[in-house]
Amino acid sequence: MAFALPSRPNLLFLMADQMQAAVLDDGNPCLTPNFAALQARGIRFTRAHTPNAICSPARASLMTGLLPHNHNVWTVTHTVRPDRAVLRPARHWAEELRQAGYRTGYFGKWHVEHTEEPGRFGWETSATAASPQVLEAVGRAGQRMSEGRWQHEGWLTPRPGYTSHRFCGVTEVPPEERGLGIHVSNAASYLADVTTGQDPWACFVSVLEPHDPFFTGREAFDRYNGVDVSVSPTLRDNLIGRPEIYARARAPWRDWNEEDHRNAAVCYYASVTEIDTLFGRLLDQLEAAGQADNTIVVLTSDHGEALGAHGLYCKNYGAGEEIYRVPMVLAGPGIKSGRESDVLVGLQDLHPTLLDLLGLDSPENPDSSSFADLCRADSEQLADDRCGYAEYEGTRFQLTQRILWEGDWKYVFNGFAHDELYNLADDPHEECNLLADSDQGSAEADRLLSLIWGRIKETGDLTLLNSQYPALQIGSVGPEAAL
DSSP: OOOOOSSOOEEEEEEEESOOGGGGSTTOOOOOHHHHHHHHTEEEETTEEOSSSSHHHHHHHHHHSOOHHHHOOOSOGGGSOTTSSOOOOOOOHHHHHHHTTOEEEEEEOOOSSTTOOGGGGTOSEEEETTSHHHHHHHHHHHHHHHHSOEEEEEEEOOOTTSOOEEEEEEESSOGGGSHHHHHHHHHHHHHHHHTTSSSOEEEEEEEEEESSSEEEEHHHHHTTTTOOOOOOTTTTOOOTTSOHHHHHTTGGGTTOOHHHHHHHHHHHHHHHHHHHHHHHHHHHHHHHTTOGGGEEEEEEESOOOOTTGGGOOSSSSOOOHHHHBOOEEEESTTOOSSEEEOOOEEGGGHHHHHHHHTTOOOOOBTTBOOOHHHHHOSSOOOOTTOOEEEEEEOSSSOOEEEEEEETTEEEEEESSSOOEEEETTTOTTOOOOTTSSOSSOOHHHHHHHHHHHHHHHHTTOHHHHSOOSGGGOOSSSOGGGOO
């Protein structure tokens, strides 16, 4: 609901790609001093989840507030023909800001829909990763990287018919001269302009890191000398009771030893540290311009990264928390500082939340709900009715999944294998699937699946809703059991 503001706030939206929420957790070895400072003056939601495990669907949900089955971007747009994964007409929150008189600028990775034209969706100024001038600059940096000296490389040995990949490594090219720095520099130039004007503004900075391959610079990598970086505790998980495709997906890393996995983790964390450094400069610029007190800052990512959990990397297979839990920090006017909340929120919920925080009306839809009141609260408010929800249809290989979080419970409906049920309080690393022996599990499992059917029905997920055909009755309970 809109509310009166003495001066309409600005918005600085900082978005990483494939950055898992754990990098902000207490005790994690990742070095992020600027993110920690931002959290100290705002609120962090420790149980924020993406509605989808891959880039385009998650980003389209962020922009529209809709789940993928409603905005229609089911997969990454660069892998399908232009007539597939077409974004349906839906009002983006940037369009609402433009209508309210905001100046809007978008810089970096877009990957929301096929055209790569943010201007069609409310962004007045843009320089995306697909812009000719950006491509040229990034191309020059890439050439220097390929011709330059590499250290701490992690190569994957391909099986016949597949190409080899440098999955991680340390380059001599500093981040300021790579894509990361180019996008942040473009945003900094934009901020230098809009912060001198009278109009409210919104600046979205979207970097491609720490998405694989995990490339980082020497300076950031060396900061981890003496830092205790361990491999995932589930790296050697036997995956008993989990879908067989998860084990198949570990094949590219089959020859790696413990040191290879640790090296990949250090490269990943160092890449995050580079993001922290460059985003920190934007925050310093905001402070120097005297606009920090009237600017809402958001830090998040489109999805996470497995980073060796259960022997997996990337995000294409598995419903693990490493993939679905994303960082979520908000700070600025009206937001209480120095707080953490374990209330379940989703990336798509940012659509109504941002509009609420900026004093604008937010549309109502069953796919997302504002958590602005939680940002403003002096203390944690009861929100026991909030569940987390995500949906996945695979990438190149179709793997239907629907995921529900409720309290400590997590239920994964698998349309291609037996389902998964975890109690995250008892089993935070998801090593014991409570439905391993049978999908005809407990009354608790049936209740959670009924809640999934409820979300499917409430949000109009017609494909799964129309599964009364006898050959499709694979659940322990069906659509009519919806709660």
